[in-house]
Amino acid sequence: MPSKTWIVAAALVPPLLVACSAGGGSSPSDNDSSTVTLVTHDSWSMPKKVMAQFERESGYELEVLRSGDAGQVTNKLVLTAENPIGDAVYGIDNTFASRAMDAGVLADHEPTDLPDSASAYVLPDDQSGSTLTPVDWSDVCVNVDLEWFDAEGIEPPRTLDDLTDPTYKDLFVTPGASTSSPGFAFLLATIGRYGEDGWLAYWERLVANGARVVSGWSDAYEVDFTAAGGEGDRPIVLSYASSPPFTIPEGKQRPTTAALLDTCFRQVEYAGVLAGSDNPQGAAELVDFMTSRTFQDALAENMYVFPVDDEATLPPLWKRWAEPAPAPIDLPAADVAQNRDDWLRAWSDVTAR
Amino acid sequence: MTGRRYVVLAVLAGAVPLAVLGVFFVVPVLGMVGLGFFPDGRLDLTGAAETLVRPRVLGALWFTLWSSVAATALTLLLGLPTAHLLYRVQLPGRHLLRGLVTMPFVLPTVVVGVAFRTLLAPSGPLGFLGLDGTPVAIVAALVFFNISVVVRTVGPWWEGLDRRREEAAAALGATPVQVLRTVTLPALRPAITGAASVVFLFSATAFGVVLTLGGVRYSTVETEIYLLTTQFLDLPAAAALSILQVVVVVGLLVLAGRTRPSEDGGTDRVDRVDRRTAVRRLRRGDLPAGVVTVLVLALVCTPVLSLVVRSLRVDDRWSLRNYAALGGTGGSDALLVPVTTALANSLRVAVDATVLALVLGLVVSVLVTRPARSPGRRRLLGLFDGVFMLPLGVSAVTVGFGFLVTLDQPPVDFRGSPWLVPVAQAMVALPLVVRTVTPALRGIDPRQREAAAALGAGPLRVLTSVELPVAWRPVLAATGFAFAVSLGEFGATSFLARPDRPTLPVVVFELIGRPGGESFGMALAASVVLAAITATVMVAVERLRVGTVGAF
Numbered sequence: 001m002p003s004k005t006w007i008v009a010a011a012l013v014p015p016l017l018v019a020c021s022a023g024g025g026s027s028p029s030d031n032d033s034s035t036v037t038l039v040t041h042d043s044w045s046m047p048k049k050v051m052a053q054f055e056r057e058s059g060y061e062l063e064v065l066r067s068g069d070a071g072q073v074t075n076k077l078v079l080t081a082e083n084p085i086g087d088a089v090y091g092i093d094n095t096f097a098s099r100a101m102d103a104g105v106l107a108d109h110e111p112t113d114l115p116d117s118a119s120a121y122v123l124p125d126d127q128s129g130s131t132l133t134p135v136d137w138s139d140v141c142v143n144v145d146l147e148w149f150d151a152e153g154i155e156p157p158r159t160l161d162d163l164t165d166p167t168y169k170d171l172f173v174t175p176g177a178s179t180s181s182p183g184f185a186f187l188l189a190t191i192g193r194y195g196e197d198g199w200l201a202y203w204e205r206l207v208a209n210g211a212r213v214v215s216g217w218s219d220a221y222e223v224d225f226t227a228a229g230g231e232g233d234r235p236i237v238l239s240y241a242s243s244p245p246f247t248i249p250e251g252k253q254r255p256t257t258a259a260l261l262d263t264c265f266r267q268v269e270y271a272g273v274l275a276g277s278d279n280p281q282g283a284a285e286l287v288d289f290m291t292s293r294t295f296q297d298a299l300a301e302n303m304y305v306f307p308v309d310d311e312a313t314l315p316p317l318w319k320r321w322a323e324p325a326p327a328p329i330d331l332p333a334a335d336v337a338q339n340r341d342d343w344l345r346a347w348s349d350v351t352a353r
Numbered sequence: 354m355t356g357r358r359y360v361v362l363a364v365l366a367g368a369v370p371l372a373v374l375g376v377f378f379v380v381p382v383l384g385m386v387g388l389g390f391f392p393d394g395r396l397d398l399t400g401a402a403e404t405l406v407r408p409r410v411l412g413a414l415w416f417t418l419w420s421s422v423a424a425t426a427l428t429l430l431l432g433l434p435t436a437h438l439l440y441r442v443q444l445p446g447r448h449l450l451r452g453l454v455t456m457p458f459v460l461p462t463v464v465v466g467v468a469f470r471t472l473l474a475p476s477g478p479l480g481f482l483g484l485d486g487t488p489v490a491i492v493a494a495l496v497f498f499n500i501s502v503v504v505r506t507v508g509p510w511w512e513g514l515d516r517r518r519e520e521a522a523a524a525l526g527a528t529p530v531q532v533l534r535t536v537t538l539p540a541l542r543p544a545i546t547g548a549a550s551v552v553f554l555f556s557a558t559a560f561g562v563v564l565t566l567g568g569v570r571y572s573t574v575e576t577e578i579y580l581l582t583t584q585f586l587d588l589p590a591a592a593a594l595s596i597l598q599v600v601v602v603v604g605l606l607v608l609a610g611r612t613r614p615s616e617d618g619g620t621d622r623v624d625r626v627d628r629r630t631a632v633r634r635l636r637r638g639d640l641p642a643g644v645v646t647v648l649v650l651a652l653v654c655t656p657v658l659s660l661v662v663r664s665l666r667v668d669d670r671w672s673l674r675n676y677a678a679l680g681g682t683g684g685s686d687a688l689l690v691p692v693t694t695a696l697a698n699s700l701r702v703a704v705d706a707t708v709l710a711l712v713l714g715l716v717v718s719v720l721v722t723r724p725a726r727s728p729g730r731r732r733l734l735g736l737f738d739g740v741f742m743l744p745l746g747v748s749a750v751t752v753g754f755g756f757l758v759t760l761d762q763p764p765v766d767f768r769g770s771p772w773l774v775p776v777a778q779a780m781v782a783l784p785l786v787v788r789t790v791t792p793a794l795r796g797i798d799p800r801q802r803e804a805a806a807a808l809g810a811g812p813l814r815v816l817t818s819v820e821l822p823v824a825w826r827p828v829l830a831a832t833g834f835a836f837a838v839s840l841g842e843f844g845a846t847s848f849l850a851r852p853d854r855p856t857l858p859v860v861v862f863e864l865i866g867r868p869g870g871e872s873f874g875m876a877l878a879a880s881v882v883l884a885a886i887t888a889t890v891m892v893a894v895e896r897l898r899v900g901t902v903g904a905f
Contacts, residue, residue, distance in 0.1 A: 042863060045688075064689075064852045066863075072583045076757055079388070083761050099586070176569040178580055214470075215564045218463075218865050222873055223470045233476035250668050304867075341585050348409075352570050 035061045036282035037086035039274070041073050042066050044091065045302045046295075054289045060282040070096055070181050070269075077274065078103040088283035090135060090271040090290060095184060097123055097132055097270060098337030106131040107275040112288050115296070115309035121268045123333055132270035135290045136305040139241035139264040139325045140185035142172075145227040147256045148235035157236065159262050160193055163206060170210035173224040174238035177347050179215045181267075186238050187347055188336065189265035192329035203350045213351045227257050241324050242304050245317040255321050264325035269305065367720050367737060370713040370783070377773075377780055378744050381755025382595065388758060389592020400589030405597065410577060410590075414597065417573040420488060421556035424495035428552050429545065431496065432503025434642035435649045440508035442635050448896065451508070452888035453650065455501045455833075456657055459841030459887040461858045463865050464880040466565025468656040469494050471663070479655075486568050494562045497652055499552045505834065506551070506789050509826040509895075510544040513793075516633065529638055543792030550609045551788050554602065554745035560844070574598050578748045595751045602746030606739045657884065664877035675874035679882065683864065683872055689853055692860055692879050699840055699856040699883075705775035706782060706839035711832055713779065714786025717741055721787075722794040741787050744780045749844035756848060771854065777845040782835035789831040793824045833891035840887050857883050 036058075044066055051062050065086050067073045074096040077089060081103055092100050100106060111133045121134035142163070149156040157168050175183035191199040207213075212234060214220050221239055224232035228247050241264060244255040271290045273283040289295055296312035299305055306314075306324060314322075390396060404410055435454065439447045457465070471477050473485040484490045514537070522532045538545075560575045567576070574594055581591040667674045679692040688695075721738040725731035744752075797820060805815045843858040850859050857879060864876035 043867070045867075048689075066852055068583065068847075075583055075586045076754070078586060079754065080757050080761065085757065085761070178569060178584060179564060213569050215466075215568055218873075219467065219470060219565060222865075223467055223474055224476075231471075231476060232474060341587070344584065348569060 033279045033282070034059075035063055036088060036279055036286050037063045037065055038286060039065050039067055039073060039077065039084075039086035039089045041070050041091040042068060043303060046298060047302065050294060050298045053294055054286065058282065058285045058289070060279070060285070062286070074100050074105075077105045081105050081275070084274040084276050086274060087277040087279045088271060088273055088286045090269070090287075092132065092270050092272065093181070094123065094266075094268045094270075094333045095181075095188065095336050095340070097333050099340075100272075101131055102337070104275060106272040107277065107280060107283075109133065109273040109284050109287055111291060114291055115311070117310035118291060118308035121308055123270075132272045133287050133291060134308045135269050135271050136296075136299050136303070136307050137266055137268045138305040139259070139261075139266050139328055140182045140189070140238065141241045141259040141261060141264040141325065142186075143225075143237050143239040143243055143257050143259050145225065145235035145237075145257055148226045156258070156260075158260055160190060160202070163211070163236065164202070164209045166209065168209065168236065170212075171234055172206070172210070172236040173212040173214060173220045173232070173234040175217045175220045176213050176215055176351070178344050180217050182217050182238060182240070183213075184344075185265040185267050187343065188331050189263060189329045191343065192265065192331040200346060200350060203347065207351060240304065242300075242306070242318065242322040245315070245321040248317065248321070259323070261323065261325040264328045266325070266328035266330070268308075363720060363723070366716050370717055370741065371737075373713065373776065374741065374744070374780065374783075376760075377776055378747075378752060381752050381759050382599075382747060383755075384759035385588070385751045385755040386592045386595055389588040389590070389595075392589060397589070400587075401593035401596075404587075404590035404593040409572070410574075410594065413572045413574050413577045414601075416488070416571055417557055417575070418601070420492055420495070420573070421553050424492050424499065424556040425549055425553045427492065428496050428499045428503050429549055431645055431649050431652075432500050432548070433507060433541075433545070434645035435500070436504045436508040436511055438639060438642045438646045439504060440512040442633060442639055444635060448892055450646075450650065451504070451895070452892040453657075454504050454653055455837065455888045455891045456884040457497045457653055458499075458501045459837050460498075460657075460660075460880055460884050461841070461843060461861045462559075462561030463565065463862055464660065464876065465494060465497070465656065466562055467865070468660045469497075469562075469566055472656060472659055478659075486566070486570060488567075488571060490566045491563055491571065493652070494566055495556045495559055497656065498559070498562070499555055500649055500653065502552050502555070502785075502834075503545075503548045505830055505891075506548040506785075506827075507541060507544045509830045510792065511541060513823070513826055514540055543795060546609055547788035547792055550606065550742065551745065551785060553605060554742065554784075557601070558598075558746060558748060560749065574601075575748055575750075579750045582750050582754055591751065595748055598747055599743070602743065603739075605746075606742055657881075660877055661881055664874060664881050667874060675871075675878035676882075678871065678875050679878055683867075683875055688860060688863060690855065690860075692857070692875065695855050695857045695860040696879075696882065696886075698854050699858075700886075702775050702778065702856060703836050703839035705772075706778035707832060707835040709775060709779040710782035710786050710835040710838075711828075714741075714783050714790060714831065714835075715828070717783070717787050718790040718794055721791060722797075724799055738787070738791065742784045745784045753845060753848040771851055773849045774846055774856070775839070777849055778839040778842045779835070781842055781845065782838040785834045785838060786831040789827045789834065790824060793827040794820060797823050829894055829897060833894040836890055836894070837887050840883060 044064060046064075051064075054060075055062055063086075067076050067085070070091055070093045073089065073091055076085065077092075077100060084105075089100075089106075108131060114133065118134050121137060123132055142157075142160075144156040146156065154167065157163055157165070162168060163172050174186055177184045177187035187199075190202050193199075194202045212224060214224060217239070220234075220237050221228055221243075224234045225237040225239075226232050226235045228243075239259070241259045241261070244257050244259055247255045247257045249256065271287045273280055273287060277283050291309065293309065293312060296307035296309040299307045299312070300314050300318055390398060390401060392400065438444055439451050439454070444450070460468075469490060470485065472479045473482065473490055474480055475483075475485060477485075484493075518540075519532050519536050522536045523529070527535065557573070558575050559573070560579060563571065563573050563576050564579070567573075572580075574597060578591050578594045578598070581587045581594065664675050665671055665673070679696075682688040682691050690698075717738070721734045723734075725734050801819050802815055805819050806812075810818065840856075841858060842856075843862065846856050847859050847862065850856055855863075861876045861879050861883070864872045864879065867873075
């Protein structure tokens with residue numbers, strides 16, 4: 001007669017399931033027009049008071065959905081184009097922009113009060129000229145540990161070519177292009193500099209000169225790099241133009257690292273209204289808020305990027321030590337979209353050798 | 354009660370876990386595979402077929418198989434002697450050591466990746482070994498994560514074995530090796546098989562750790578699926594690999610099922626014993642097991658210690674500042690909630706997930722261990738049993754993206770349904786519960802139940818006086834495990850957790866991706882806290898006594 005055991009078990013299940021869902025907390029107000037849901041990447045970070053200001057001015061409640069890196073955000077939006085997971089998106093960059101636009105993920109949005117300085121970042125191939133609004137940019141550059149080079153009595157490298165010089169053998173570490181978005185930006189820098197025909201040969205030289213390819217930015221910067229708290233053995237690392245101010249030792253005035261401004265690729269991040277959103281009005285207001293002074297002022301301090309509004313406030317240390325590239329390496333977004341997969345496959349083959 | 358009602362009830366009870374599995378696992382996976390196989394609404398398998406013959410994919414498949422087999426074998430080889438010493442021998446401080454061995458299980462993979470690389474990088478203290486970026490490092494990390502699965506599923510089982518059988522064999526002239534081979538190992542076989550299948554599945558689908566330690570050189574089926582889905586958006590290829598993964602997993606489960614003894618095998622019957630007769634003093638014969646245990650502790654402690662040390666260093670000085678910072682939201686308000694709040698979320702969710710996994714797991718275990726009177730029914734129960742292993746063997750990326758494309762309408766909308774987090778975690782913990790409890794229940798001689806019933810015991814009485822005394826220790830072990838799985842789960846949780854209610858691993862991931870020593874230090878400190886709490890909870894749970902049952 002073991003069957004009654006089962007009755008007990010079966011009777012226990014439903015109430016416990018209910019208890020669980022109750023324990024999880026109340027259901028949020030989803031899908032109603034009083035909430036704006038922003039889909040963004042994992043690096044999103046904004047102080048509560050900035051978000052509160054948007055909520056106060058617009059009357060909407062802001063909900064933020066962090067959804068992986070820029071690539072994952074884009075792919076998730078492409079997959080859910082029929083029934084978008086939010087109302088607005090922030091964080092699609094110039095390397096993924098075409099994929100999002102081609103998939104019809106974005107609705108038209110004419111930004112109001114776009115700062116003059118932002119027009120330089122509007123995508124040239126944005127046909128209607130009005131789906132993606134530029135919000136910020138950052139320069140992905142090779143960084144060097146000045147203290148290390150000083151101690152060794154070697155002149156630090158300056159250019160991409162220098163990295164293949166035997167003087168700098170076994171000194172460079174970079175995150176991989178297939179697993180990291182700054183890594184991919186660096187790949188684009190090399191393609192922009194050496195062209196379709198020359199970049200593979202450059203990478204062959206780079207790998208032959210002992211470049212180490214690791215999976216993520218934090219791996220390269222926190223483990224392999226000699227500066228920045230790491231105890232690694234590589235004094236040359238791929239990071240950002242805005243990284244040096246973070247390496248000013250306590251009580252000192254100068255950073256111990258510098259960015260090589262001749263090696264930079266400029267990543268521009270965009271915001272947009274999602275097609276098929278439940279709250280297009282709220283989404284439009286949110287995108288406009290992102291180019292407003294309040295939001296632009298908060299960008300550098302919180303997300304370590306440069307605001308598109310060149311009159312926005314930068315942290316004092318940035319003004320001095322986070323110098324952007326005067327002429328970053330450029331590559332048309334359409335080319336990137338078209339060749340991304342082929343480039344990545346070819347790159348994987350070279351670096352896996 | 355008639356036989357028909359018996360069957361109806363069985364089906365009803367079994368339907369609940371099946372339904373949960375169907376909604377939260379089968380539907381999302383089919384959704385993603387469907388997108389890959391029907392790219393334009395029509396069946397088109399050319400993309401999928403091309404994928405399977407790419408050299409890169411074949412390489413990934415081969416690497417997955419051999420690295421997982423190697424990791425499983427090594428984990429067993431190291432884990433079994435450790436289980437013996439920590440559960441069967443009166444070793445001073447063994448409860449502490451059991452806790453220590455558990456810590457790796459919940460450490461966020463990103464952090465373990467960094468910890469391993471810090472040690473193994475050419476500049477690290479173990480750099481001279483030259484293991485950085487080699488498959489050896491990957492296998493070592495897999496063993497590091499999984500050692501507790503073997504120790505903690507086989508250990509409690511071993512602790513409950515009657516020593517007198519081994520003593521009888523020894524008295525009859527068997528050498529220690531013969532006793533081990535002919536008495537002990539056969540009795541442990543169900544627990545070992547269960548632990549081995551779980552370790553294999555965890556290894557074959559490991560993802561973060563392979564990505565970090567393998568760099569761009571080594572890839573597994575799982576990391577390929579990740580890259581194809583999140584970078585290339587090549588859904589046909591990802592679908593083909595997901596199917597390949599399922600085929601391999603099912604093949605393994607069938608193989609493992611073969612080695613499981615038949616209903617009347619009799620070798621795995623467990624005699625209920627008092628702890629006092631099971632655990633004995635340390636003696637010289639334990640030396641080899643001791644050596645292995647020391648090795649295991651070194652493997653476990655070195656990365657953990659390096660994490661602890663790095664979390665205590667601020668600006669080249671010793672400091673608790675990283676730990677003090679956990680009460681806040683990080684430099685310039687990097688986080689939405691303080692780390693301590695995330696920890697509270699984690700614990701709350703873990704309680705829900707544990708209860709759910711335990712209830713569903715016990716239903717499954719009880720069902721699959723009922724005597725099956727026909728071969729057909731036995732096969733059906735075997736299938737039912739195996740189905741719940743699948744969530745461990747299928748790509749978390751496929752399941753996660755599947756949520757996006759299938760569970761996007763009420764009543765099951767992955768957006769903003771906080772109860773999805775514990776449910777998803779419970780699906781990951783469920784196989785562990787089933788694999789821990791089922792062997793114990795299966796070990797009960799049906800005649801014991803029949804005898805109890807014949808003596809007038811009601812079904813509840815049978816449950817409490819026949820089944821519970823044998824099963825309570827594995828049930829407690831399973832509870833601890835479910836709790837640990839939930840605390841450490843990252844893949845599904847990062848997909849489902851609401852941004853204002855993150856769990857601790859999600860916060861650690863956010864912190865480690867930010868520049869600045871402060872965020873990095875906080876991430877390490879948070880990981881150490883997570884591991885310490887988990888180990889404490891697991892040791893505490895294990896030391897519980899279930900009322901009078903434990904003290905017969």
